[in-house]
Amino acid sequence: MASKEKLLLSAQKNLKKRLLPRAIKDFAKVVDIDPNDMRSRQKLAELYAKTGKSTEAFEQYETVAKYFSGNGFYLKAIAIYRQMQRLDPSQITIFARLAELNEKQGLIGNAMAEYRQLVSYYEKEGQTADVIRILEKMQDVDPENLNIQVKLAEVYSASGRQQEGREYFDAALKVLQDKQNHDKILQLYAKFLPLFSNDDELRRGLAETLIEKGQMEKALGLLQSLLREQPEDPVLLEMLATTYRGLDDLNNCRLTYQQLLKKQPNNLDLRTELVRCCLDSDHFEQALQELEEWKEAFQKQDRLAELQTFYESLKQALPDNRTVVNTLDSIYRLTGDGDPLLNVMETEGIEETAPEPQDDVFDALLDTASEDLEDDAYIDLGELEGVAEEGAIELEELDGEEGSTVEVAEEELVELELSDLVDIDGDEPFDLAVELEEIDESDAPLLNPPQDLEEAEFYLQQGLYDEAEKVCRAILAVSPDDADCQAKLQEVQSRREGSESDSDASNALHDLAVEVLDDDFADFVASGLEAGNTDKAGAFDDLLDSSDDGPIFRTDVDDQIAADDMESHYNLGIAYREMGLFDDAVSEFNKAQSDPARFVDCQTLKGLCYVDKGDFEKGEEAFRAALASTTIDEGQRLSLYYELGALYEAFQHPQEALASYRFVADADPEFRDIAEKVARLSQGDDSASTNSSASKDRISFL
Template sequence: MSSKKDKLIAEAQRYALRGQLDKAVKAYEQVVALDPSAINQRQRLAELLVKAGRIDNARNEFEEIGKYYTTNGYYLKAIAVYKKLQVMFPGDMDITLKLAELNEKHGLAANALAEYKQVYDYHEKNGNSDAALSVLEKMHAVDQQNVGIMLKLAEAYCQAGNRDESYDIFSRLATLLQERGDSAGLGRLNSRIQQLFPEKNGFMLDVLAGQVRGDAASTLGAVGALQTMLKSTPDDRRIWELVIEAYQRLDQPERVRIAYQHCIRFFSDEVSVQKGLLECLIAEKDLQEAISLLDRYEQNFIDKDALGDLRDIYRSLELVDPINMRVILGLKRTLTALGDGEGAAALNHKIDSLQTFSDSHAAVRTTDAAAGGMQPGVPSAESDGADQELELSLGEPETVGMEPSAAEPVAFDFSEPPELEVEIEIDEDSGPFAALSPDAAVPGVAEEAWLEAVEDVFDAAAGSERSVKFGSEVEITDAQSHYDLGVAFKEMGLFDEALNEFRQAADDPLRRVACLVLQGTCLREKGALEAAETVLRDLLRGELAVEDSCSVKYELALVCEAAGKSEEAASLLAEIDVAQPGFRDVRSRLDASGNKLSLDFSDEDLRGFDL
């Protein structure tokens, strides 16, 4: 027995077929009142309200449907509903913003950016700078490697007085351009930074510092840029520090040592550089070279009040050679100077034990050296001439232990071993950045010219898709999502939107035929019969599987029928019936048309006839 709901639905359908919209609407209203979760019936009610001209009431129903789909995670269906609302109310930014958020949730970045861009343009045009900035932040969250959006956001932050946020975005943008090898764009960006942040004279080093502290690939990229900078400014200590840090992070101790050997030529009296080189030699267990350099550097450690560092060096040397009298005595002197009498006294037993095994001449020299206390720069009981030589050596560039080629820092080998190289291939989406005039960011050129160029870059970037490839893996647009969204749009009667989604989904070779057929369907539904016929006939010219060929011919038959080409439509249906009997409703359509080409009876059809 039919329920009250079923009776009301049947009644509503009868009224709708007769064109009695008001009565149909009332019947559907009773249906949804009985069952608020009857989404299909609510959608039918909304569509009838639109036909009846009750737009506001229709909006309420569509919004209820959209909320239901969103709450239950049916984002594609929700997107289709809100897209319908957007068509009905194109100036309502709340609807467009909701669309953007739904596309973002479903991972449709390009669609989300396009919707966000509409909202941004609206607020920008109406002078709502705070709201526009908020939308830019949302766009950046969707695609954090979009050059145009980053550039626009950095400028917007600066104009809003958020200088720290602006500089941070500019820095990250510079890092991105550096990684992509866009030296021209990086140069223009650097010029703009100098205009906006004249106090940030180390901008590029800030960028490279962040890159050094990234992953291995990022660090390697930074080393190449640092090498270039060293060729022009080899006496910039911070560049050397970043080079050394990069090789330390890459776990390349030999390259760290070589970098220190070059660096010390320019900063021969810097304790940190001397200590770094000594630590490298100690790590390599090159005790002889380490002690030789320590004889030169010890006085500088004392003069610079770096006794703690000196103690650490001696401790490290002691671990490598625990019975080296030169090391032990140096450690004792350092501990004494630091006021660590207990630590110095603890070494006496060790010194006495070693002296027992020394010849009388060595014992005398050791006793004299120990009795002399802390003699700055005196590694052993040598003549005053040796002290003088040590003082002079501290004022000269360090060459001990260097290869002949190391005398020229600009020839420093920054090439990376093959096993560390990480292939990164990035599709160029920084191309729009080239639209910025080389002179647009140069001081003296009007600010408006630069900002207009930024706007052009932003417009281009916000409306384009981007894919980034890392090695063999490709991050591509989700073809399944675009296909499903196209189906949802088609069901809502949004044929233009559906066409756009099917075109994007057609990039997937596995879906190409299905997407082209559906494009033909959408064109037919919107009355573009000639265009639909062209798409489908072109598709038939290729090699298709039987199932695909039948699908194309079926849709082409519907197009021909709508265009008044009944005979060709019947012929196509007959071809399908022969190739794949039972395909969809082909047989019933042929029977209805009475086409003679369909009179090919099977044995089952002829059973019971006396033939």
């Protein structure tokens, strides 16, 4: 031990004389005698570094770092590894060690920063497997970080692992959808559409997001392109109807709902939307027809309030329509709302047919089927049996002078039997319902060309020219002289010829999906996929930029350390300062100052770091920030004025130094050596002002 003590004394003397090579020899002998003397070994490493012997310095630092980390002194180990990192930035293993140590210490933000450096390095080197390995570690450390999920999705997808990439994409998308952050959802689609170029679900999701964001024109173009591949898809058609409604294109909205109802005729929600479109676009007769046919369904689903609202709108539009009044009167009787309308009709001069007594009020609602509507497509036997009776009643009202006509009519009525209407052969009982079911509907002629022409118009508006032409030719097969249909067919052919030059683009839905995004999103996609974009460490922190409403994605380390242990950051800052790593120390104090109880101390230590660096302005700024704190106590205030006086004195500002010292002396004349400092500066003795190097050795209250 005596030999070790002598060597240490010799080393100190050589250091004072700036004989660094001799001091190195002394410390090298000390560590040979006592390999566990980490203080001497660390000093030896510092001397090697100062004399340019980086390899030897790195070796000694590594021994010290492993010792500290192995014995649980993580903060000291982190400080040593940081020194090694400054000494040789190319040692990529140091980033991994720093990340692990910060994670063990609970400094998650610092750990993530180191991992990002690793990701950036491996991306530059094209080492995809290592990129994924580090990202998965980051995911384990911070499983709620969406940036990591997005980055994993991108790397997996780009490396051919589409299924895994899609899982991470879906997870990130769900979080954003739950938050209804449509801006970031659009950015997410912009980034991944190039990676999933054949994924219709992504393009549908993009269209839905555009609708929710109110960008209807863009949504319309994308939906129409998707419909060219799947023209009967009900989900796309519903989105299309919503888009037309958002564009206030009520006619196309109406046509779209008509198309939907051909595939889902019993969907009352769709029919309700169709009725709304009809009313809003002044297609009142069509609205009435739909409601009369489906009013029973409204009642069964307990939606009479909706039905009442619709008929009240129709009554305003068609005040003299007997069907509207009769049905609305029945609704009022069922709901108890409004006044009976049939009594009012007499005073308004509206022709009324007296209702027959009914046991159930709802029977009235069913019996108001409008005589104005077209007959059903099937034959009702009950109606056939009542033909003779109805005809006889009408004949009794004729004058006698038309007797001959009456006789003929009566004879015809007497002979009119069901067998005259339907030719029944054989002995088997005749089942009309069965016979009708056997009719092939595809062979039946179109009974409503105007309505089918609207279907052609719908297809035309969506650019579905083949479907539109097919409908037109089917109409012309029944009505070859239909001028409207001929004109529509000509329009279809003309529009098709004009679109042939763009046929290649119509097959590239991926290109269109990217085009509908704003230019800045498209630029974002392009720049994000460039290899050179990884030059910036941790470039994927800003995969999805933050908005003024508050970031969904945490985009820098400061945001991520919000839940870190502030005491660990504070202590690490002190360890960095002791090693002369002033910038790193300031960074840790900036994080630790988030704890209000440590704000004043952190500002003071930052000021001392700036003094040690010789940065007068930043040092003064840090001290002033601490003095302005509302949490400062009197003892801290006096200490800060003392440090501020020392700062002014070190940088040759004697008057400001004297003012600061006098503030301390007036409050506590016994404070440290304040009396001596005030006396000296008061006499104008500037020769004793300490320089910056001396200030490092003074004892601070901290």
